[in-house]
Amino acid sequence: MSTSRSQEKLGESLNLVTTLLEKQRIIEALTHKQESKNKELIESLVHRQNLALLHKKIRDLHPADLTHIIEVLPPADRLVVWAELEPHHGAQVLLEASSSVRESLVAATERPRLVALLAQLDPDDLAYVSESIEPEVVAEVYRSLDAREQSVFRSTIAYPDDSVGHLMSPECVSVRDAWDLGAALEDLRRRAELPPHTETLFVVDARNVLRGALSLKDLLLRPPSAPVSAVMSTDVLSFTPRERASDAARAFERYDLIAAPVVDERGKLLGRLTVDVVMDFLRREAQSEALRRAGLSGEEDYFAPPWTSARNRWLWLSINLLTAFVASRVIGLFEGTIQEIVALATLMPIVASIGGNTGNQTVALLIRGLALDRITRANTRHLVQKELVVSLMNGAVWGTVVGLCAVALYGSVPLGLVMAAAILLNLVVAAMVGCAVPLVLHRLGRDPAQGASVLLTFTTDSMGFFIFLGLARAFLV
Amino acid sequence: MSTSRSQEKLGESLNLVTTLLEKQRIIEALTHKQESKNKELIESLVHRQNLALLHKKIRDLHPADLTHIIEVLPPADRLVVWAELEPHHGAQVLLEASSSVRESLVAATERPRLVALLAQLDPDDLAYVSESIEPEVVAEVYRSLDAREQSVFRSTIAYPDDSVGHLMSPECVSVRDAWDLGAALEDLRRRAELPPHTETLFVVDARNVLRGALSLKDLLLRPPSAPVSAVMSTDVLSFTPRERASDAARAFERYDLIAAPVVDERGKLLGRLTVDVVMDFLRREAQSEALRRAGLSGEEDYFAPPWTSARNRWLWLSINLLTAFVASRVIGLFEGTIQEIVALATLMPIVASIGGNTGNQTVALLIRGLALDRITRANTRHLVQKELVVSLMNGAVWGTVVGLCAVALYGSVPLGLVMAAAILLNLVVAAMVGCAVPLVLHRLGRDPAQGASVLLTFTTDSMGFFIFLGLARAFLV
Numbered sequence: 001m002s003t004s005r006s007q008e009k010l011g012e013s014l015n016l017v018t019t020l021l022e023k024q025r026i027i028e029a030l031t032h033k034q035e036s037k038n039k040e041l042i043e044s045l046v047h048r049q050n051l052a053l054l055h056k057k058i059r060d061l062h063p064a065d066l067t068h069i070i071e072v073l074p075p076a077d078r079l080v081v082w083a084e085l086e087p088h089h090g091a092q093v094l095l096e097a098s099s100s101v102r103e104s105l106v107a108a109t110e111r112p113r114l115v116a117l118l119a120q121l122d123p124d125d126l127a128y129v130s131e132s133i134e135p136e137v138v139a140e141v142y143r144s145l146d147a148r149e150q151s152v153f154r155s156t157i158a159y160p161d162d163s164v165g166h167l168m169s170p171e172c173v174s175v176r177d178a179w180d181l182g183a184a185l186e187d188l189r190r191r192a193e194l195p196p197h198t199e200t201l202f203v204v205d206a207r208n209v210l211r212g213a214l215s216l217k218d219l220l221l222r223p224p225s226a227p228v229s230a231v232m233s234t235d236v237l238s239f240t241p242r243e244r245a246s247d248a249a250r251a252f253e254r255y256d257l258i259a260a261p262v263v264d265e266r267g268k269l270l271g272r273l274t275v276d277v278v279m280d281f282l283r284r285e286a287q288s289e290a291l292r293r294a295g296l297s298g299e300e301d302y303f304a305p306p307w308t309s310a311r312n313r314w315l316w317l318s319i320n321l322l323t324a325f326v327a328s329r330v331i332g333l334f335e336g337t338i339q340e341i342v343a344l345a346t347l348m349p350i351v352a353s354i355g356g357n358t359g360n361q362t363v364a365l366l367i368r369g370l371a372l373d374r375i376t377r378a379n380t381r382h383l384v385q386k387e388l389v390v391s392l393m394n395g396a397v398w399g400t401v402v403g404l405c406a407v408a409l410y411g412s413v414p415l416g417l418v419m420a421a422a423i424l425l426n427l428v429v430a431a432m433v434g435c436a437v438p439l440v441l442h443r444l445g446r447d448p449a450q451g452a453s454v455l456l457t458f459t460t461d462s463m464g465f466f467i468f469l470g471l472a473r474a475f476l477v
Numbered sequence: 478m479s480t481s482r483s484q485e486k487l488g489e490s491l492n493l494v495t496t497l498l499e500k501q502r503i504i505e506a507l508t509h510k511q512e513s514k515n516k517e518l519i520e521s522l523v524h525r526q527n528l529a530l531l532h533k534k535i536r537d538l539h540p541a542d543l544t545h546i547i548e549v550l551p552p553a554d555r556l557v558v559w560a561e562l563e564p565h566h567g568a569q570v571l572l573e574a575s576s577s578v579r580e581s582l583v584a585a586t587e588r589p590r591l592v593a594l595l596a597q598l599d600p601d602d603l604a605y606v607s608e609s610i611e612p613e614v615v616a617e618v619y620r621s622l623d624a625r626e627q628s629v630f631r632s633t634i635a636y637p638d639d640s641v642g643h644l645m646s647p648e649c650v651s652v653r654d655a656w657d658l659g660a661a662l663e664d665l666r667r668r669a670e671l672p673p674h675t676e677t678l679f680v681v682d683a684r685n686v687l688r689g690a691l692s693l694k695d696l697l698l699r700p701p702s703a704p705v706s707a708v709m710s711t712d713v714l715s716f717t718p719r720e721r722a723s724d725a726a727r728a729f730e731r732y733d734l735i736a737a738p739v740v741d742e743r744g745k746l747l748g749r750l751t752v753d754v755v756m757d758f759l760r761r762e763a764q765s766e767a768l769r770r771a772g773l774s775g776e777e778d779y780f781a782p783p784w785t786s787a788r789n790r791w792l793w794l795s796i797n798l799l800t801a802f803v804a805s806r807v808i809g810l811f812e813g814t815i816q817e818i819v820a821l822a823t824l825m826p827i828v829a830s831i832g833g834n835t836g837n838q839t840v841a842l843l844i845r846g847l848a849l850d851r852i853t854r855a856n857t858r859h860l861v862q863k864e865l866v867v868s869l870m871n872g873a874v875w876g877t878v879v880g881l882c883a884v885a886l887y888g889s890v891p892l893g894l895v896m897a898a899a900i901l902l903n904l905v906v907a908a909m910v911g912c913a914v915p916l917v918l919h920r921l922g923r924d925p926a927q928g929a930s931v932l933l934t935f936t937t938d939s940m941g942f943f944i945f946l947g948l949a950r951a952f953l954v
Contacts, residue, residue, distance in 0.1 A: 018855050064731040072851050074859050185697065194694045197735060199676045216693040217671045220662065253760060254541040256753035258674060258735060275752055276733035283730060286763040287845055294841035295834070302842070302851060303859070306866040313838055313867070317831065317875055324830040325882065331823040338815070338822050345815050345822035346808040349829070349938065353801040354794065357772070361790055364771035365779070368764055374549050374779060378495050382551050382780070389783040390790070398794055405802065461826065
């Protein structure tokens with residue numbers, strides 16, 4: 001029994017693999033430099049021994065750990081390990097890797113090996129990875145499937161990425177409502193193996209319509225003569241393939257589900273959704289959200305070539321430059337005023353910066369609220385009013401503080417007053433725009449995390465400069 | 478059977494509750510205005526009928542749904558619903574609510590009712606909520622527990638918030654390694670009920686030391702005469718109470734666990750950790766991370782009074798103002814230069830802004846990498862080099878673009894060259910600081926999400942102004 005310390009074990013495996021790869025690199029460097037036949041032979045033996053050790057180490061790892069190791073290795077090392085994997089391991093790694101890493105592996109794999117790997121996958125998993133793979137390769141693997149597998153494949157790719165249908169697995173155990181527990185038990189015993197996470201069996205009628213759920217616990221503890229329909233629970237939460245995966249994930253969290261049935265519109269059992277798939281989905285969502293807010297596509301490979309990474313960031317950079325230019329043109333309108341009072345140039349970034357930061361707090365609160373369904377039509381007005389009041393309070397307090405600093409620095413009371421008023425007004429603008437942007441994006445069916453910050457910062461910068469320099473021109477010049 | 482549509486059902490419940498509360502408010506307004514005895518009597522009857530309806534509706538809801546409804550209601554409505562809850566429901570809501578909402582409920586509850594509610598909780602759950610409750614109240618409930626419960630309570634509060642010990646539950650089913658399956662089955666039948674998520678039974682020896690795990694599936698499918706020790710799996714991942722909850726959560730995700738045993742340092746079974754608790758933990762972490770990045774404490778109640786919310790945001794605001802002031806003083810050093818070439822004031826925010834945005838992309842990538850253990854000592858150099866190369870590429874491309882725009886706007890080639898050089902240099906600064914800040918915070922054992930952005934923006938603003946205005950003074954004046 002391996003008691004605990006999964007982290008440590010994984011760290012050790014990673015170190016060992018890295019060391020083996022390092023040795024290998026030294027050997028390769030040596031063989032490259034020293035051309036003597038004899039030397040080469042010896043090195044090649046050591047090399048082979050080393051690879052054999054790597055091969056053995058890799059064979060014993062859990063696929064999830066293997067995937068992790070492959071993802072943290074730089075590209076050259078990654079491919080050495082990848083080449084050593086046996087087909088069933090390789091297939092699992094393809095399945096578990098992030099899409100950018102998966103694509104780098106697929107690109108480095110000869111077609112016959114790739115076909116052999118993919119043939120190891122369940123048809124629903126094949127459908128899941130098929131986006132990263134050339135259509136002809138997928139077609140070749142598809143032709144090797146039997147009719148039932150082909151139909152599972154087809155129905156899985158038919159559903160969009162973020163739907164229950166895309167994540168569900170057809171692999172589930174059902175029993176008939178007309179049976180007694182003894183017959184159900186008999187049926188289970190005929191199966192060699194139950195799929196993981198089978199805490200509950202689904203109960204269907206003769207037409208395969210879902211009627212309820214029977215826990216293994218009840219099957220164990222109740223008398224074999226009891227009818228399934230009397231023991232089963234009928235209050236089962238089920239999903240349809242068209243439902244959004246994020247709604248299903250929220251239900252899993254809320255009701256602590258392990259596995260839930262997926263049914264078609266007539267209630268017929270199609271498959272099931274399990275908590276491990278839901279957790280993976282939630283993790284991918286959370287990660288990609290954090291990156292998308294910084295203007296990165298969800299899945300950048302840490303070891304993609306710099307040129308690819310540079311271009312990945314261009315869309316965001318160009319939007320950012322465009323908004324910065326517009327804000328800069330706002331300043332341009334007041335160049336005459338700045339020439340007269342150069343302190344304005346020094347102080348104006350403070351007004352813009354404090355607006356952007358408080359506005360981003362409001363944006364973060366609203367995005368979280370929308371993601372958790374905490375923001376409803378009924379309480380939106382209450383929330384917006386509250387953010388407005390908070391911004392007025394903060395504007396009054398911090399506007400005064402900054403205004404006094406400006407007076408101390410430049411000895412001009414009117415300048416301090418303009419500064420204080422500009423901060424108060426810009427905080428109000430920030431609160432209003434910080435509420436409006438996520439709410440509007442959400443109502444338009446867009447993702448509020450993507451783009452909210454750019455729009456907000458654009459407004460608080462431009463308005464901050466405009467309010468501050470405009471007040472200065474009106475009252476100071 | 479309730480087929481699907483959990484979201485819709487929840488929405489309906491929320492609407493119904495809101496409508497009932499709305500009616501109630503109208504009735505209260507009426508009774509307040511119209512003082513005639515007769516009128517009052519009628520209203521009071523309607524009022525009572527209305528409350529009874531609310532009470533009935535609430536009684537049938539799942540505790541998770543009730544908690545959700547309570548969290549989205551504004552404070553006054555929240556307390557009306559809260560007052561209607563029966564003790565066992567109220568206890569579940571206290572357990573599931575976010576800590577800020579929990580505190581608002583506790584503050585509004587009379588001590589006897591609070592004690593009655595808390596007495597409904599399991600001792601480990603009581604320990605979990607006890608932070609939000611006055612020590613004397615907790616002590617009163619504690620005295621009503623039996624000796625075993627008291628010991629569970631004490632050991633749970635002894636572990637820090639983010640440890641396995643704090644999240645584990647003592648409620649788990651174990652069987653003896655010396656038994657056969659028939660005896661194990663017999664033992665299970667003697668229990669009235671198994672705890673949820675019991676897909677697997679833990680196998681212990683005579684000294685309660687964990688020896689393996691026995692799945693219900695094997696218990697069902699293997700002959701009753703088989704010895705437990707022959708059927709059980711010995712490769713069980715277990716945790717110790719002192720391990721970090723986030724490490725355990727990562728193991729749950731990686732190995733698709735449903736429940737895992739928690740053992741003390743001698744291997745004795747203490748309890749278990751289940752996937753529902755782990756999912757809650759992960760969700761809380763993900764949420765609070767997003768808010769902490771915007772400088773908010775993890776758990777702001779949407780309906781906290783504005784004054785509380787305003788003060789919650791002060792620490793961040795004052796840090797932000799301080800850094801903005803420093804950046805502004807950098808500009809102050811160059812006021813003479815700006816007075817000569819006022820275009821510098823107009824263009825300088827572009828240099829600062831593009832630096833901040835690209836730096837934040839680097840920060841987001843590194844924080845995600847650190848959170849997922851993708852960044853190791855071995856690959857850090859590779860990553861930093863890559864970010865540097867990316868920033869040089871982007872600096873060259875976008876520096877040229879912006880430089881050309883500056884030339885077009887102000888007709889000065891030297892100004893365009895200074896602008897291009899400043900952008901290139903500031904992007905390099907942004908990449909280096911964007912890598913360094915999360916890595917250093919992480920190595921110091923701090924949370925890289927908190928504070929990384931402030932430090933980064935501070936540097937890219939100050940350095941952006943300094944580089945641009947410095948180059949301008951050197952080459953343009």
